[in-house]
Amino acid sequence: MATESTLHPVGDATMSPEAMRRLMALAVAQRRRRRLQAWLPWLVIIGMFVIWEIGVRAFNVQQFVLPAPSAIAESMVKWWVPLLDNSWQTLMTTLIGFFLAVIFGLLLGVAIGSSSLLYHGLYPLLIGFNSVPKVAVVPILVIWFGIGTVPAVITAFMISFFPIVVNVATGIATVEPELRDVLRALGARPSDIIRKVGLPRAMPYFFASLKIAITVAFVGSIIAETVAANKGIGHLMILASSRFDVPLVFAGLIVTAVMGVAMYVAAVAIENRTTGWAMRGQNDQQVTVPGV
Amino acid sequence: MERPFVEINNVAMRYGGVEGTLALQNATLSVGKGEFIAVVGPSGCGKSTLMKLVTGLWPATAGTLLVAGQEVDGPLSIAGMAFQNPTLLPWRNIIDNVMLPLEVVEPHRRQLRAQRAMYEAKAQDLLRLVGLGGFDKKFPHELSGGMQQRASLCRALIHEPALLMLDEPFAALDIFTREDLWAVLQDVWMARKPTVILVTHDLREAAYLADRVLVMSSRPGRIIAERVVDLPRPRTLETTFKPEFVSMVHDLREHISAARKGEEVVHGH
Numbered sequence: 288m289a290t291e292s293t294l295h296p297v298g299d300a301t302m303s304p305e306a307m308r309r310l311m312a313l314a315v316a317q318r319r320r321r322r323l324q325a326w327l328p329w330l331v332i333i334g335m336f337v338i339w340e341i342g343v344r345a346f347n348v349q350q351f352v353l354p355a356p357s358a359i360a361e362s363m364v365k366w367w368v369p370l371l372d373n374s375w376q377t378l379m380t381t382l383i384g385f386f387l388a389v390i391f392g393l394l395l396g397v398a399i400g401s402s403s404l405l406y407h408g409l410y411p412l413l414i415g416f417n418s419v420p421k422v423a424v425v426p427i428l429v430i431w432f433g434i435g436t437v438p439a440v441i442t443a444f445m446i447s448f449f450p451i452v453v454n455v456a457t458g459i460a461t462v463e464p465e466l467r468d469v470l471r472a473l474g475a476r477p478s479d480i481i482r483k484v485g486l487p488r489a490m491p492y493f494f495a496s497l498k499i500a501i502t503v504a505f506v507g508s509i510i511a512e513t514v515a516a517n518k519g520i521g522h523l524m525i526l527a528s529s530r531f532d533v534p535l536v537f538a539g540l541i542v543t544a545v546m547g548v549a550m551y552v553a554a555v556a557i558e559n560r561t562t563g564w565a566m567r568g569q570n571d572q573q574v575t576v577p578g579v
Numbered sequence: 580m581e582r583p584f585v586e587i588n589n590v591a592m593r594y595g596g597v598e599g600t601l602a603l604q605n606a607t608l609s610v611g612k613g614e615f616i617a618v619v620g621p622s623g624c625g626k627s628t629l630m631k632l633v634t635g636l637w638p639a640t641a642g643t644l645l646v647a648g649q650e651v652d653g654p655l656s657i658a659g660m661a662f663q664n665p666t667l668l669p670w671r672n673i674i675d676n677v678m679l680p681l682e683v684v685e686p687h688r689r690q691l692r693a694q695r696a697m698y699e700a701k702a703q704d705l706l707r708l709v710g711l712g713g714f715d716k717k718f719p720h721e722l723s724g725g726m727q728q729r730a731s732l733c734r735a736l737i738h739e740p741a742l743l744m745l746d747e748p749f750a751a752l753d754i755f756t757r758e759d760l761w762a763v764l765q766d767v768w769m770a771r772k773p774t775v776i777l778v779t780h781d782l783r784e785a786a787y788l789a790d791r792v793l794v795m796s797s798r799p800g801r802i803i804a805e806r807v808v809d810l811p812r813p814r815t816l817e818t819t820f821k822p823e824f825v826s827m828v829h830d831l832r833e834h835i836s837a838a839r840k841g842e843e844v845v846h847g848h
Contacts, residue, residue: 466666472634473738474656475683483682487670564670564718 354534359541362534369523374542377508377520380436381546384443385504392448392500393493396455400489401481406456417449422510429515439511439519446507447500454496458489491565494558501550505543582648583609584774585633585742590642591799592628602628604799606642612741613772617785617792619831621839625800626778630746633776634658646742655742656684659735659773663747665727667719667734674715677702677733684738705733708770709763725756729763736767745777749784758816761787765813782831786824787814794834804834 302310336356342348343355350358363370399406421442428438462484470480512521520539527535585608592603603625610616618626631637632644635651644651646658659680667676681687681698691698706712709729719727728748735743745764749757765788768775779785785792786808794804808827810818818824 463664463666465662465664466668468631468634468636469660469662469666469734470679470683471636471654472656472658472660472744473680473683474654474685479683483679484668487668490670562670564720 351531351533354537358534359537362532363538363541366535366538370520370538370542373518373520373523373539374546376436376518377439377505377512377543378546380439380512380519381443381501381504381508381550384440384508385447385501387440387444388448388451388500388504389497391444392451392496393455396452396489396493397459397481397486399452400456400459401477401485403460406460413449413452416445421446421507422514425511425514428511434515434517436516436518438515439508439521442511443504443507447504450496450499450503451493454492455489458492459485462488491558491562494554494562497554497558498551501554502547505547505550509543584612584614584647585610585776586643586645587629587633588643588645590632590639590644592625592632592637593640601799603632603801605801608793608802610774610776612774615768615775615777615788615790617777617779617789618795619779619782619785619792619835620795620800621797621835622780624795624797624838626780626795627746628800629795630660630744630776630778633742634660634744656738657740658742658744659738659740660744660746661728661731661735661748663750665719665724665731667727667730669719672716672718673706673711673722673730674699674702676719676730677705677715677737679734680738687738702733702737705736706730708767709733725752725760728752728756728760732760732764732767736771736773739771739773741773743773743775745775745779747779748777750780757781757784762813762815764788769813782828782835783819786810786827786831787819792831794831794838796838803838804831806831 340356343353348355354362395409399409424445425438425442428441432438432441459481462480466484467480470484475483508519509521509524512519513525516522520543524536524539527533527539587606587608590603590606591601594600594602606625606629608616618629620626628637632639633646633651635644635646635654638652646655667673668679671679678691678698681691687698703712703715706715709732711726711729711733714722714726714730719730722730728751732748735745749760752760761784768788775788777785777788782792789808792806792808793802794806795801796803806827810821810823
């Protein structure tokens with residue numbers, strides 16, 4: 288540990304002016320890069336709308352084929368009350384389905400990940416379940432529960448359930464054998480191993496799956512709403528398209544995308560707060576302490 | 580003479596059923612209480628298998644295994660283990676990592692909540708002993724490989740195990756770090772006198788640390804030689820340049836070469 292004294296913190300007094308200047312320049316370049324990174328997504332989105340607008344005008348595309356962003360915006364302003372109303376409905380439906388998926392997905396994921404017997408027993412069924420197109424299930428749900436919110440909640444649940452189960456199970460099942468041995472050699476019960484190692488280790492996998500699950504949950508609820516609902520953004524889009532109000536259909540799509548991105552960002556924020564330890568060295572330069 | 584702490588009699592281990600690989604055969608050895616032994620051998624000779632059997636992680640297919648006079652029939656909570664990888668939990672800081680065994684092993688498990696301060700002080704002492712004082716709140720990824728391995732040693736020692744099992748703990752480290760940690764391990768052993776079984780393929784490490792070195796043959800592993808290292812302690816790096824030490828390492832080296840030749844003959848037909 289004698290090497291610790293050789294560590295030069297930034298801006299050490301012994302540095303030459305030349306080295307100091309270079310260090311400053313590096314810091315400035317890094318800051319500029321970070322600022323660009325923060326703005327880039329907005330630039331890309333705005334750029335896409337601009338190109339879209341120009342393309343539609345230049346090629347004189349009919350509105351019922353592809354409306355220009357300006358037409359979509361106009362439609363959004365005109366129909367903002369039903370848009371807000373219906374997207375609120377879709378958001379709630381999606382979130383209820385998603386939270387059910389989180390609860391059951393975690394439970395089943397832990398069970399499957401910690402018991403190879405359960406894993407082998409249940410996995411084929413789960414795969415089969417996941418392969419069934421959810422849109423084909425909606426009519427059955429309608430028979431059982433009638434037209435309305437319940438089929439949409441269940442569809443959102445079914446579609447977002449699988450990625451959570453698989454990820455949690457993977458996180459728990461891939462605990463390093465040596466780590467398991469350390470605990471087992473201490474006389475740890477299987478429940479100790481799951482609690483102390485399996486679950487915390489599965490958390491990064493779990494949060495990664497939440498990002499996928501929340502976006503596909505929207506797919507689920509909107510599919511169900513287009514088939515059998517009397518409310519929700521999917522229902523609104525079906526109504527609009529039956530009236531050839533294509534700008535309103537696109538307005539619905541954009542509102543859905545915005546909700547999806549917002550939920551995704553929320554999931555990322557939670558992920559960064561809770562499992563920052565698994566993300567080290569990607570965004571920030573890792574600081575290692577020299578010496579043994 | 581009192582009874583050996585670890586007694587292994589004609590133990591065999593075969594993986595994967597009757598037709599499986601025989602990893603260990605007729606292994607017989609005994610380790611006295613507070614003794615430091617090293618097991619060396621060519622790679623794949625069943626050294627790690629021996630570790631797993633002694634700690635009760637796996638059952639032996641033949642023979643008897645006694646630790647502290649009792650037949651081993653399941654994981655022993657009197658053992659502490661450290662491996663080639665530090666296997667620290669990345670979401671816990673160093674002191675919480677070191678204290679992990681206390682959350683599992685009785686009677687500490689029950690007392691941990693009430694006497695947290697006492698246990699924490701104990702962990703701090705241990706960290707200071709291995710040269711990690713002041714690093715208790717760091718996370719594993721903020722530490723170098725050598726420091727992580729020191730923390731891993733602390734974790735193996737925190738519950739004061741009577742038996743310390745080390746499976747190539749320094750194999751992944753550079754030579755200078757490794758030599759530093761030899762001295763650390765020797766200090767710890769001299770201060771607490773646990774019974775230690777060290778598995779390694781580094782003959783200098785074995786000769787530096789152990790009271791007795793056992794050489795294993797290639798698979799199926801048997802113990803083919805035994806050397807008592809009667810160099811005075813504490814041994815230092817200087818010791819490793821003394822003629823007695825060098826000839827000891829040389830002698831061990833020849834046994835290993837013979838064992839590896841045996842392997843080639845087996846592969847020949």
